Amino acid sequence: xxxxxxxSEDEIADGGRKVVACGEREIGxxxxxxxxxAWHNMCPHRQGxxxxxxxxxxxxxxxxxxxxxxxxxxxxxxxxxxxPWHGWEFNLETGRNAGPAKYRLHRAELAIREGQIYVVL
Amino acid sequence: MDISNKDRARELPVQQIDVFTDTRDILAxxxxxxxxxxxxxxxxxxxxxxxxxxxxxxxxVQYIEDxxxxxxxxLFHDEKMGTASYGLNGDMGLKYQDVGxxxxxxxxxxxxxxDGVHRDVTLSRRAMSALGVDYMxxxxxxxxxxxxxxxxxxxxxLGRAYNRWLIDKVLSKDDRLKTLAYLPFNVxxxxxxxxxxxxxxxxxxxxxxxxxxxxxxxxxDYMRIYAMLEERNLPxxxxxxxxxxxxxxxxxxxFLGMHALGFVWCNMxxxxxxxxxxxxxxxxxxxSIWVESGLAWIPFLMQRLDDQYLMRPSEAPQLKKLPxxxxxxxxWYTTQPMETxxxxxxxxxLEMINAESQLLFASDWPHFDFDLPQxxxxxxxxxEQAKRNILGLNAAKLFNLxxxxxxxx
Numbered sequence: 001x002x003x004x005x006x007x008s009e010d011e012i013a014d015g016g017r018k019v020v021a022c023g024e025r026e027i028g029x030x031x032x033x034x035x036x037x038a039w040h041n042m043c044p045h046r047q048g049x050x051x052x053x054x055x056x057x058x059x060x061x062x063x064x065x066x067x068x069x070x071x072x073x074x075x076x077x078x079x080x081x082x083x084p085w086h087g088w089e090f091n092l093e094t095g096r097n098a099g100p101a102k103y104r105l106h107r108a109e110l111a112i113r114e115g116q117i118y119v120v121l
Numbered sequence: 122m123d124i125s126n127k128d129r130a131r132e133l134p135v136q137q138i139d140v141f142t143d144t145r146d147i148l149a150x151x152x153x154x155x156x157x158x159x160x161x162x163x164x165x166x167x168x169x170x171x172x173x174x175x176x177x178x179x180x181x182v183q184y185i186e187d188x189x190x191x192x193x194x195x196l197f198h199d200e201k202m203g204t205a206s207y208g209l210n211g212d213m214g215l216k217y218q219d220v221g222x223x224x225x226x227x228x229x230x231x232x233x234x235x236d237g238v239h240r241d242v243t244l245s246r247r248a249m250s251a252l253g254v255d256y257m258x259x260x261x262x263x264x265x266x267x268x269x270x271x272x273x274x275x276x277x278x279l280g281r282a283y284n285r286w287l288i289d290k291v292l293s294k295d296d297r298l299k300t301l302a303y304l305p306f307n308v309x310x311x312x313x314x315x316x317x318x319x320x321x322x323x324x325x326x327x328x329x330x331x332x333x334x335x336x337x338x339x340x341x342d343y344m345r346i347y348a349m350l351e352e353r354n355l356p357x358x359x360x361x362x363x364x365x366x367x368x369x370x371x372x373x374x375x376f377l378g379m380h381a382l383g384f385v386w387c388n389m390x391x392x393x394x395x396x397x398x399x400x401x402x403x404x405x406x407x408x409s410i411w412v413e414s415g416l417a418w419i420p421f422l423m424q425r426l427d428d429q430y431l432m433r434p435s436e437a438p439q440l441k442k443l444p445x446x447x448x449x450x451x452x453w454y455t456t457q458p459m460e461t462x463x464x465x466x467x468x469x470x471l472e473m474i475n476a477e478s479q480l481l482f483a484s485d486w487p488h489f490d491f492d493l494p495q496x497x498x499x500x501x502x503x504x505e506q507a508k509r510n511i512l513g514l515n516a517a518k519l520f521n522l523x524x525x526x527x528x529x530x
Contacts, residue, residue: 004130017137020130027130046493047150052138054223082223084138084147087489089223119130 006117012036015079019051022119026051027108029117032079032092038108038119039095048085050105055081058091058098140229144244144487147226148251154495155253156530164513164526165494167254169360169412169455169483172241172291173230174261174283178206180290184282208275211266212365217376218489227489239290245298248486253494255513255527258299258483259291260329260412265362268334273307280305284319292324297527299520301329301358301410309342316349326520327356327410332387333364339398347404356408356453356519361388388414389422392448396426399439401451408519410453413485417460420473423448449475453519455483456497456511458490468502477507481516 004022012018012031019028019041026041028051043050057074064070080089080098089098090105097103109120135146145152174181182194194207205213219228234240241259249257261283267276280303292298302319304312319325328350330338338359350357363370363383370386373379388411395401395409411419423445430437430444440447454474461467474480485491497503497511517524 002128004128006130019133019136021133022130026133042150046496047154049138049147049150052133052135054137054139054225056221056223082220084223084225085491087220087223 002121003111004119004121006119009036009112009115009117012117015055017051017055020119022121025121027119027121028052028081029110029119030055030081030092035093036110036112036117037093037095038110039090039092040106040108042106043083043085043088044097044103044105045083045086045088048083048088050081050083050088050090053082053084055079055092056089138225140225140231142225143232144226144230144247145251148248151493151495152251152253152530154493155251158495158498160253160494160498161528161530162526163253163494163509164517164524165252165254165528166256166258166482166513166516166520166522167249167252167484167486167494168258168410168481168516169260169457170245170248170257170486171260171262171488172245173263174287175206175209175263177239177241177286177290178209181282181286182207184285184289185278186281187278190278206263208279209263209267210270210275211263215365215376218380220489224489226487230487238294241291242294242298245291246295248484249297249528250530252484252486253528253530254484256297256299256516256522258301258326259287260300260360261303264303265331265360266333266364268307268331268336269364269366270307273305277305277308277311281311281315281318284315284322284325288319288322288324292322296324299324299326299522301325301327301356301360304328304330304346304357306330306343307334307336309346312343312346313349316346316353316355320353320355326522327358329358329360329412331362332359332391333362333367333383334387337394338391339394339400344403347400347407351404351407354406354521356410358410358412359388359391360412361385361414385414385418389418392422392452393426396444396447397430397437397440399437401447402439402441405451407451408453409451410455410481410519412455412483413457415458415460416454416456416470416474416480417466419448419454420470423473445473449473449479453479453481453515455481457483457485457492459492459496461496464501467500471500471503476503477510478515480511481519482512 017030029038041051057076058078095105111118179198185191197207234243236243361384426444
């Protein structure tokens, strides 16, 4: 098991990220709703740089009581990262694909000690 | 606690990829994958990649042959504000390929280029190097809907200008860059003139009919074109595209659905006419390539046409074998966008089209659904020879290219 020092905790603000190389592996560390989440920078689709993609709220289409729709909306409760290669989207907190749950990001372990963030591989 | 450098994570220089990111950074993972798979020793031909010719439109219009149209086009670009490129039809602002900014390289490639050659040479070289490609066949992008232009002569003016400009500014600067020259198919006499003029020019390895058009590929007017290409042993490609104004797509409200069907439908119609009217019987040595429709449509059409043909052979009297047999013996296909969610279906598709000899790798870079060479390499059901054929050797044979790999990874 190896540990890699990333940065101090306060360097990643809410909504922010840091994408780093730990030896041969690349890890993206994101802060969402105050909590840190780390993912391998490897999209399960074609191994694209998922953690370097743009972040969007989940897109939803509310259906009213008549089963009719009117607008698309953002759901800020679920923040997604979109792979810049082909657009596959994943929830930043759960790592789940925006569509079928069988597609997931690979989580990386973090350790926080004395205000410093470490990636544990 | 002491932390040595080897235990420090290194921050990547690009934290978020956007339209200004260098192609080599966007495709860094692809380059690593190419090295890991030893592509240095594999010939890889990318039979369908793109550039955005409209970025250079002010330059390209100077190659228009007609002096009056050329003058108009140059003034248009010097003086007119807030318009699209001179003479181009198409879908104007309905270009949602980048999924609302999620796929930045599709929206724009705005990285710095200062190599002293045309930007399209530099950008293509960067993509080839990152993907591990030896030869790249370039196609235009917005011009792919010129076949629906209300002025058929505009396809002639712009198609010829494009061919001349591309050869002069791009293809003649790097012999690893190739094209299938634009055929102004709506004006058959001019298409014949195009074949006469551009056969043998630097980088021209065949000719391309952009598929979005309402012209019957079996019309007698085209027989001379097919004969000329067959005599010269030059392939004809039908390059698919979408066009949302097509009435058959008029009810589709999502780009996803329109794009999924549009890019296939145009080639399904042309292929149906191509086969049922016996073009492969009349021109048995003419090689047709079906570009950018993916692969899943082919087994469907093979089965559908075979069943219907056996019930109604009197309507296709030129055929001596099943439609599917012509489709697997006389036609070549590019891979992209290769449907991979159902591997069993893909395996059957590759068997049905005789992929070992008929399939040509294509990336479609820099478009949103681009593919990488590793996708062919990683297929679990192909022999190494089949992979080598699909990735490059089939194309080398078809286009008469030197099969020795030329890239440096």
